[in-house]
Amino acid sequence: MIALAFPEEYKDRVKKINEYLMRSLDIIENKNLKAAMAHYPAAGGKRLRPLLATIVSEAVGGKPEAAIPFGAALEIIHNFTLVHDDVMDEDDTRRGIKTVHATYGIPEAILSGDALFARAFEVALDSDADDTDLVRLVDILARSVRLLAEGQQMDIDFEDAKTVTSADYMKMVELKTAVLYSAAARGGAVIGRGTDVQEEALAEYGRLIGLGFQIWDDVLDLRSDQQTFGKPVLNDIRNGKKTLIVVQALEDLHGPEREEFLSVLGKKNAKQQELERARDILENAGAIDHATKVADSLIAEAKKALKVVKNQAHKKALSEFADYLVKRKT
Secondary structure, eight states: OTTTSOOHHHHHHHHHHHHHHHHTTTTOOOHHHHHHHHTTGGGOOOOHHHHHHHHHHHHTTSOGGGGHHHHHHHHHHHHHHHHHHHHHHTOOEETTEEOHHHHHOHHHHHHHHHHHHHHHHHHHTTSSSOHHHHHHHHHHHHHHHHHHHHHHHHHHHHHHOSOOOHHHHHHHHIIIIIHHHHHHHHHHHHHTTOOHHHHHHHHHHHHHHHHHHHHHHHHHHHHSOHHHHSSOSSHHHHTTOOOHHHHHHHHHOOHHHHHHHHHHTTOTTOOHHHHHHHHHHHHHTTHHHHHHHHHHHHHHHHHHGGGGOOOHHHHHHHHHHHHHHTTOOO
């Protein structure tokens, strides 16, 4: 099952996506800029967003390979955001390697992110679609980037906010993370020539699994380890991130435990022992378990949208894809 490991057919597809993705960067002539741009793509990855675009395209009756350029464009956008996020969060490692700015410098990281952003739109225009649909794909991409930036700003704003609600968090995640999954599903439906009803339902499916993905990512930051997760864990606490887990805990915690947790949240120079104690407070408060239940409920809701997919094999693939997002180890 895809929930445990991608079957061979998807491994082959991911390989094709990777090959296309790396070829798309060959156009860059400056070797230093190209190296910085390729730093994360070359490190590998699950390519979940482009893979989703191909699965959806096939599910509505199109060819999966037709969605690879658009999927690659989304992956390039995703990598652009990672480069800039790491600069903002001052993270030195990602996916088990040094971050772009730690390797090449902050100016180079900013430039490479800008270049990735621009290249994504060029790549999207290589999609196998007519002119009308190409315009739609570019619009999907542009809107996604705008919303993503709003979500990132909300995330930054939360760090200094005295009060953040669960609804605030969900809105931020919808903009920052879920938007690219929704875009992948919508773009795949456009390329596969699905009906309007299918497009809207699958875009909603993408939105919901994207929310589940991010909540599960927040869980992994607390329950995983750096070697497995591919980046430093407990960083959300150090960076003062108001995740759903933290928001829920702050609603439930009172007295000395609450004060102890708040004394560590956002403490950049916090010792490992302090971070682990803060995590234990979240665990004991039941906030992490609460988040996993929310993620599971979002995935269950997403599966309801799959009734627009008539082919049972394709519906099963999308169902298992959704399950994978909240069962993965990395």
